[in-house]
Amino acid sequence: MKSESSRACYVAGTRREAATCRWATPTLFLDAPYWFAAEETPWSCARDGVRCLADTTADCRFCAHWQVAARPAEASRAPVA
Numbered sequence: 001m002k003s004e005s006s007r008a009c010y011v012a013g014t015r016r017e018a019a020t021c022r023w024a025t026p027t028l029f030l031d032a033p034y035w036f037a038a039e040e041t042p043w044s045c046a047r048d049g050v051r052c053l054a055d056t057t058a059d060c061r062f063c064a065h066w067q068v069a070a071r072p073a074e075a076s077r078a079p080v081a
Helices: 058-062 072-076
Strands: 024-026 043-045 052-054
Touching: none
Parallel strands: none
Antiparallel strands: 024 043, 043 052
16 A cells, blocks of 8 residues: 555646646756756746745655646647637
8 A cells, every 4th residue: 555645746647846847947958048957957946936946856646736647648639719
């Protein structure tokens, strides 16, 4: 049986981490000047509408704003506005 803390890391079978969060983006994929910091801060977060570089992704597990990112297949089925 999983402990309560390990259960908190999963939402519908998805691990709560930067790699699966809607708001997180690998810093390397951002425009300059952000991508210059990719070696020191590999992830960035835009959950508050402002892009910020994340010194650590440890907080992602417990972030109240964490949302599962759309999978490529789901994104391709999204309606075009």
